[in-house]
Amino acid sequence: MTNCPVCNNKVDEKAKFCPECGVELSKAPSERAWIVSMQETIKSARNNNNIFSIILTVGIVIVVVVPYYTHFIRLYNMDSVSWGLTGFGALLIIGSGFGIWWENMSINDQIEELKLGQEEAENKALKDEEEKEEE
Secondary structure, three states, X not given: OEEOOOOOOEEOOOOOEOOOOOOEHHHOOOHHHHHHHHHHHHHHHHHHHHHXXXXXXXXXXXXXXXHHHOOHHHHXXXXXXXXXXXXXXXXXXXXXHHHHHHHHHHHHHHHHHHHHHHHHHHHHHHHHHHHHHHO
């Protein structure tokens, strides 16, 4: 008896399909393929964080440079275009900050799922070894 890689149900070694979830056992994803897939997803999410960091930097530059360039700091006077650009920069800061937070939450969830999957794979390997020793 082996376990289905998808639902972990006990299946006969000669079975072509899992009786519980119906997955074709010869085409079911292996634990290793799942782990590699999760690692790639986490790497991709970290790249998104880099994009959000660039947007955050642009927002900060806009918020700092526009008022300085329009002499707001010296004369306390800005026209509507300058206020609009400064507001746009503030929106970039807020949006990218939210994006960074959201991606970090997503990465943390994926890392936890990956750790659980690796633990399950290790437990399954130990269980399979024990079953082989008993036979």
